[in-house]
Amino acid sequence: MINRICISINNRCNLACRYCHFREKGKIESSDMNVFEILDNVKAYAMKKFKIGFVGNGEGFLDWELLKSYIKYIEDNPFISAYTITNGTIRLPDDDIRFLEDHHINVGFSIDGNKELHDYYRCNSFDSAVSNVEYYKSITGHYPTFNATVGKESLENADKIIAFFSKYGTRVTFSRMIGKYGITLKQYRDFLAYAEKYIPVRRGGKDCTMYGGQCGAGTNNYFFANGKVYYCGNCIDLPPLGSSSMTFWELEKINLQFDRNYCYKETL
Ligand code: SF4
Numbered sequence: 001m002i003n004r005i006c007i008s009i010n011n012r013c014n015l016a017c018r019y020c021h022f023r024e025k026g027k028i029e030s031s032d033m034n035v036f037e038i039l040d041n042v043k044a045y046a047m048k049k050f051k052i053g054f055v056g057n058g059e060g061f062l063d064w065e066l067l068k069s070y071i072k073y074i075e076d077n078p079f080i081s082a083y084t085i086t087n088g089t090i091r092l093p094d095d096d097i098r099f100l101e102d103h104h105i106n107v108g109f110s111i112d113g114n115k116e117l118h119d120y121y122r123c124n125s126f127d128s129a130v131s132n133v134e135y136y137k138s139i140t141g142h143y144p145t146f147n148a149t150v151g152k153e154s155l156e157n158a159d160k161i162i163a164f165f166s167k168y169g170t171r172v173t174f175s176r177m178i179g180k181y182g183i184t185l186k187q188y189r190d191f192l193a194y195a196e197k198y199i200p201v202r203r204g205g206k207d208c209t210m211y212g213g214q215c216g217a218g219t220n221n222y223f224f225a226n227g228k229v230y231y232c233g234n235c236i237d238l239p240p241l242g243s244s245s246m247t248f249w250e251l252e253k254i255n256l257q258f259d260r261n262y263c264y265k266e267t268l
C-alpha cells in the first residue's frame with residue numbers, strides 16, 4: 001500500500017546550495033507536470049491516511065499561488081494530509097501563513113544548524129531563514145519544524161548544531177548527505193543517536209534511511225518531478241518508473257526486494 005509521495009511543484013530555486021544534488025547537470029528539467037492529475041490519482045487511491053510532501057527540485061514558495069491551489073484541491077479529502085519544506089528565504093504575507101496553518105500544513109524550514117555551518121552549505125541564507133522562522137512564529141504562535149542536512153562538516157559541529165536547535169524545541173528531521181559530500185550510514189546513525197539525547201529528532205519509519213528509518217523505495221512512497229515518477233528524490237538520476245500520470249495501482253506492482261536497512265540507491 002502506497003501511503004506517501006513527494007511532489008516537486010517547480011524546478012526552480014533562488015539558492016544554489018553546495019550539496020544540492022538536484023542542481024547537478026541533467027537532474028533538473030523544465031518539463032511541465034500536471035500536478036492536479038497526480039492529486040486526482042491520489043484521491044482515487046487513498047482510502048487510508050496518505051501524506052503528500054510538496055517538496056523537491058526547487059523552492060515551492062517561489063510558486064506560491066500554484067502551491068496554494070494544490071492545497072485547496074485536497075482540502076476536502078479526509079485521508080490526505082500535506083506538508084512542505086522551504087529554504088526560509090521567501091517571506092509570504094501574513095494571510096498566506098495563516099492559510100497554511102488553517103489547512104494544517106506542516107512547514108519545515110531547511111536550516112542546517114549554526115550560522116557558520118549553514119552559510120557554508122546554503123549560500124549565506126542563515127540570517128534570512130532565521131528571521132523568517134521568527135516571523136512564522138509571530139503569526140502562528142509556534143515555531144516550525146526543521147530539516148537539516150548532515151554532512152562531514154556537520155559531524156564536526158554537532159554540539160553547535162544541537163545548541164542551535166535547542167532554542168526552538170521543535171522537531172528536527174536530519175537527513176544524511178550522500179554523494180560526493182556524503183557521510184556513511186554509520187556516521188549518520190551515530191550522529192542521530194547523539195542528537196536525540198538533547199533535542200526532538202524525527203526517526204523515520206519505512207520511508208528513507210536518510211531520515212533514520214528504513215528505505216521505502218519501490219514499496220510505499222514515490223517522488224514526482226519533471227513530469228515523471230521516481231523511487232525518491234535521491235533516485236532522480238536513475239531511469240524514471242514512468243510518467244507522472246501513472247496510477248498508484250500501477251506503481252503498486254513494482255514491489256522491489258532488498259534489505260531495507262540500507263539505501264536502495266547505494267546498493268546498486
Ligand atoms: S534550497 Fe533546496 S532545492 Fe534550492 S539549492 Fe538548496 S537544496 Fe537545492
Ligand code: SF4
Nearest residue numbers: 208209215232263265
Ligand atoms: S533509495 Fe535511499 S534515498 Fe531513496 S528512499 Fe531509499 S534510502 Fe532514501
